[in-house]
Amino acid sequence: MNTLQLFNAVEQSVIDCCIADYTARLTYDTLTMCKTDPGDSLAPLTTLIEKAFNKKLEYRSGNFYKHTKPYLPHTDFKTYQDNTINVVIPLWHNSINVPHLVIFDQVWEQDSVTWCMDYPVQYFSTNIGVKGRPSEYPVKHLTDSPIDNKLYQDHLSHYSKFSLDKLSGIAHSFEVGSLIMFDNRRIHCTSNFLGEKLGISLRFKEL
Numbered sequence: 001m002n003t004l005q006l007f008n009a010v011e012q013s014v015i016d017c018c019i020a021d022y023t024a025r026l027t028y029d030t031l032t033m034c035k036t037d038p039g040d041s042l043a044p045l046t047t048l049i050e051k052a053f054n055k056k057l058e059y060r061s062g063n064f065y066k067h068t069k070p071y072l073p074h075t076d077f078k079t080y081q082d083n084t085i086n087v088v089i090p091l092w093h094n095s096i097n098v099p100h101l102v103i104f105d106q107v108w109e110q111d112s113v114t115w116c117m118d119y120p121v122q123y124f125s126t127n128i129g130v131k132g133r134p135s136e137y138p139v140k141h142l143t144d145s146p147i148d149n150k151l152y153q154d155h156l157s158h159y160s161k162f163s164l165d166k167l168s169g170i171a172h173s174f175e176v177g178s179l180i181m182f183d184n185r186r187i188h189c190t191s192n193f194l195g196e197k198l199g200i201s202l203r204f205k206e207l
Contacts, residue, residue, distance in 0.1 A: 001183040003103045005172045009052050009179045010089060014044060018091055018200060022064045033067040038200060045202060049087050052179055057204035066198040070158060070190035073134055074114035074127050076203060077184045083203035086184040090174040095195030100155050101180055104169035104187040107140040117163035134187055135166040142166040155191035
C-alpha cells in the first residue's frame, strides 16, 4: 500500500469535538506520549475515513497521542489484530516548525517494535523496544544507500544519519484536518519539531 494524504478531509467542527474528547479524559498513558483510547471520537471518524478512502474497514486498535519529544522509528502492527491499515489524523500543534510524519518504504512484517538506535533500549507498553537500527534486522525493501540527504536534513537530523542507513521514504506534513493512510507494517517516526502536537492514530482491518 502506498502512503496517501488527503488534505482538508476533516472539518474543523469534527477536529474540535476530538480535541474536547481528549482533554475531557482524567488520566493518560505514559509520560512521554500522553495516550488514551479513541472513545466517542471513533465512530464518526471511522465513517469519515471509510468514505474518504472508499474502503470498508473494521476497527482494531488506536489511540490519541500528545507529545513534545519525537517518537523513534517503529511499527504498530499486531498479528492477532490484523490491523494492517493505519490512519493518522493531525488534530493540533503549536510547533515553531511544522511537524511531519515520516513514513519509510521499508516494511517490518512481524509484531510491532521500536528501534532505539543510539539510545538505551527503552520499555514501551505496546511496542517492544529493541537495540540498534532497522537495517540490522530482517526488514523488507532496504536500499543499498544511505538515507536521502534532503529527507535527513529537513526532518531527521535529530538522529545520527548512520542509524537511518538503508531507509527511504516520504515526510507527510502534520496538517490539521488531513488524513494520512499507510500500511501499518511500514516503519514510521516523528520528524524533529519544536513544540507540542496532538493527533489520533486509528488502525483497521480492511474488509
